[in-house]
Amino acid sequence: MKPAAALRDAALAALVAFGLFAPLVGLRTEVAEGGLALRGRWxxxxxxxxxxxxxxxxxxALAGRRLHVSVPAWLHRASRYAVPCCLGLVVVLPWLPFVERYELDLGILVLTYVMLGWGLNIVVGLAGLLDLGYVAFYAVGAYSYALLSLSFGLSFWVCLPLAGILAAFAGVLLGFPVLRLRGDYLAIVTLAFGEIIRVVLTNWVSLTGGPNGLSGIPRPGLFGLAFTSEEGGFADFFGxxxxxxxxVIFLYYLILGLALLTNWVTLRLRRQPLGRAWEALREDEIACRALGINVTVTKLTAFAIGAMFAGFAGSFFATRQAFISxxxxxxxxxxxxxxxxVLGGMGSQLGVAIAALLLIGGTELFRDLAEWRMLIFGAAMVVIMVVRPRGLVGTRTPSIALGERRAIGGNYVSEGH
Amino acid sequence: MILDVENLTMRFGGLTAVHAVSFQARRGEITALIGPNGAGKTTVFNCITGFYRPSEGRLTLHAAQGPVALQKLPGHRIARAGVARSFQNIRLFPGMTVLENLLVAQHNRLMAATGWGIGAVLGLSRYPAAEAAAVQLARHWLEATQLLARADDPAGALPYGAQRRLEIARAMCTEPALLCLDEPAAGLNPRESDELAALLLRIRAQGTSILLIEHDMGVVMRISDRVVVLDHGRKIADGPPAEVRADPKVIAAYLGDGDEDEAA
Known part of the structure; x- marks a missing residue:
């Protein structure tokens, strides 16, 4: 755009701003003697x-130029070492000198969301099925663990797979009726499913305790060693x-292990026919059917596996909090x-991890700003989506290659339906 | 005989798109389905490949393992029975590489080799060998379609003609008995059309029967063994290309009534 035109446009914007701000900001009423007084803040x-x-x-002035920020080459090369370095940092985190109880708790929270993000990434990022009710499976997992351990006294390690299976079952249950829906319709039904689960949990007082929730949920132990001060506990055993x-350190490693399990399974499945079928489904469902892929079963597996990891995360949440409602x-x-x-880049494992750190860690960081922090949060999200509309990591890595594996630009990859 | 279409009728509400059409596609031959726009060719295709359920009639595929009634099968079973198709408007997986497109086509075979996913995650299976075989088959069809150099590029980045060829290669990777192509020469330049004709003859030579919808009469007359002509949902001619070309009814259909939009 020509400078003159841009100037005229900017002047117009300033005029509109004046029209808006003059009464809103410029004129302020203040309590004065004998009534209100008008004060100008021009x-x-x-x-x-x-x-x-x-x-x-x-x-x-910038409109003519492309706003996409490209990654410089040296950063690209460095990124190869970034993942092992970050992983190493995460593993040694509890032993670093500046890490206190608060940082550990924050780490556990972030890792929980990393795991949930990775789980949802299977459904949304790989299979392209927009799921707005993912928290339902998280709830199923949490309540499964809480009820199983409170009613039957089962240990955490027995309940964990059971909670995963029950959540996966809930995923299949949701999957069946919504399979023929796409896009907005699918999103609405999954949203409703999430609400249904929550409403059921609130109202089924005899089972779930209703709004009061369930408390006194048993804590997990390490191979039968409880983390208590009594004799025979973890501390006593190791002297x-x-x-x-x-x-807390144990819980930190537990969620780290669970998150890495999610990541490992996802990465493996992506290189398998099932994972490729998920991605193909996201790209073109009709073509999948013409190639003999059972679309129903493939979608159900995505829902079930995604839900299973939410179930694991849910039982972890229950055992950490010892109280759920x-x-x-x-x-x-x-x-x-x-x-x-979405922020991480759909289908990208690394992007999801970074986004979870930014979103969850970031909101904690700005806690001092009180209500302003949501404003910063929203603005940051808008900026990221403008600069990188495909998310932080918008490219897709092929699952197999004859020669060198080259990342595929986000503009080719479809976002599903 | 590979495919036997008997009395195929397809109605959409009050509209009868295909009316009691019967024809046969012979094994090892190229059968072309032609007709003016709106004649019901794509509707017939969609019935054969399971995208529509016919209102009436029988579709029998004489596959290696015996006759299969296609009109009763759910969509994804038809491909497993041995019918592969391409689409009039290309339907690739644009964000996946050319090679990945061809591996998705071999999904069912690979899936069986992984022990339905569980074994593969644990790394305990015959999967690596199966995948190597699948890549080998993909490589074969990439060579046949001159796409080997672009195997690691996203399918969406290929030029139009190459995308058409890739769709055929992908269909062939399902190892079909019958390959159904919906206007494979649409939008190709004359040189690309010639290459396509050569590719189809090569596919026929290695034993796959072809059913073809095509508007490019040069291609149709050159490579078809048999031509079936539809007009307004009815079959008006059926025979060798030379005979059909001389048929006065066919000439009238092409030069006579105006065009209508295709039913699908």
């Missing part, structure tokens, strides 16, 4: 108009001094997990 209005003018001008942090499984959880997947 310097603030001037600043705001100038800001609108400059912002609009910058936007116009250590009892420290409540032991349990329907409050923890609201729609906003589903939205956050979906935001992690």
């Amino acid at each position: 310097d603030d209005v001037a600043w705001l108009c100038l800001l609108a003018f400059l912002g609009r001008f910058a936007l116009m 250590l001094e009892y420290d409540p942090v032991h349990r 329907p409050e923890s499984f609201t729609f906003i959880e589903s939205a956050i997990i979906l935001a992690i997947v």
Whole structure:
């Protein structure tokens, strides 16, 4: 755009800004003697108009250029070592000197969301099925563990696979009726499913305790060693001094293990026919059918496996908190997990991990800013989506290659339906 | 005989798109299905490949393991019975590489080798050998379609003619008894059309029967063994190319009534 036109456009924007801000900001009523007094804040209005003018001008000046930020070559080369380095850092994190109880708890929270993001990535990122009710499976897993351990006294390690299986079963249950739906319709039905689960949990008081939730959920032990100060506990067995942090460190490694399991299974499945069929389904369902792929079964496996990992994460959540209630499984959880997947780049494992760290860790970082932090959060998300519309990692790595494996640009990859 | 179509009728509400059409496709031959726009060719195709369920009639595939009634099978079973198809508007997996496209086509065989996913995750299976065989088959068809150099490129990045060839290669990777091609020469330049004709003759030579919808009469007359002509949902001629070309009814159908939009 020509500078003159851009200037005119920016001036127009400043005029609109003046029209808006003059009454909103410029005129302020204050309590004065004998009633209200009007105070003008015209310097603030001037600043705001100038800001609108400059912002609009910058936007116009940049409009001709592509805003996509490309990754420089050296960063690309360095990224090969980035993953092992990050993984190493995550493993040694509990032993670093500056890591206290608070940092560990934050790490556990982030890892839980990384795991949930990876689980949902199977459904949304690979199979291309937009699921807005993922938290339902998380809830199924959490309540499965809580009820099984409270009612039957089963240990965490027995309940974990059971909770996964029950969540996977819930996934299949949801999958069956929604298989013929696509896009918006699928999203709405999964959203409804998430709400149904939450409402059932709230109202089935005799089983779930209703809004009061379930408390006193048993803590997991390490091969039968409980993390207590009593004799025969973990600390006693290893001759250590009892420290409540032991349990937190154990929980940290537990969720790290579960998250890595999710990642490992996903990465393996992606290189298998099943994973390729998921991606093919995302690209073109009709072509899949013409090639003899059973679309129903393939979609169901994606739903079931995604749900299973949510179930694992759910039982971890229950055992960490020792208390669960329907409050923890609201729609906003589903939205956050979906935001992690979309922000990370659909189908990208690394992107999802980074996005979870940014979203969950970031909101914790800005906790001091109180209500402003949601504003920062929203603005950051808008910026990322403008600069990198395909998410942080928008490219797709082929699952197999005759020669060198080259990343596929996001513009070719479809986003599913 | 590979495919026997008997009294195929397809109605959409009040509209009868295909009316009691019967024809046969012979084993090892190229059978062309031609007709003006809206004659019901693609509807016949969609019935054969399971995208529509016929209102009436029988479709019998005489596969190696005996006759199969196609009209009763669910969509994904038809490909397993030995019918592969291409689409009029190309339907590849654009975000996957050329090689991946061909491996997805071999999904069922590979899936069986993985022990339905479980064994493969644990790495305990015959899967590596099966995948190597699948890559070998893919390589064979990539060579046949001159796409080997682009095996690791995303399918969506290929030029139009190459995408058409890739769709044929992908269909052939399902190892079909009958290959159904919906206007494979549409949008190709004359040189590409010639290459396509040579490719189809090569596919026929190695034993796969072909059923072809095509508007490019040059290609049809050159490579077809038999031509079936549809007009307004009815069969009006059926015979060798030379005979059909001289048929006054066929000439009237092409030069006579105006065009209508294709039913599918």
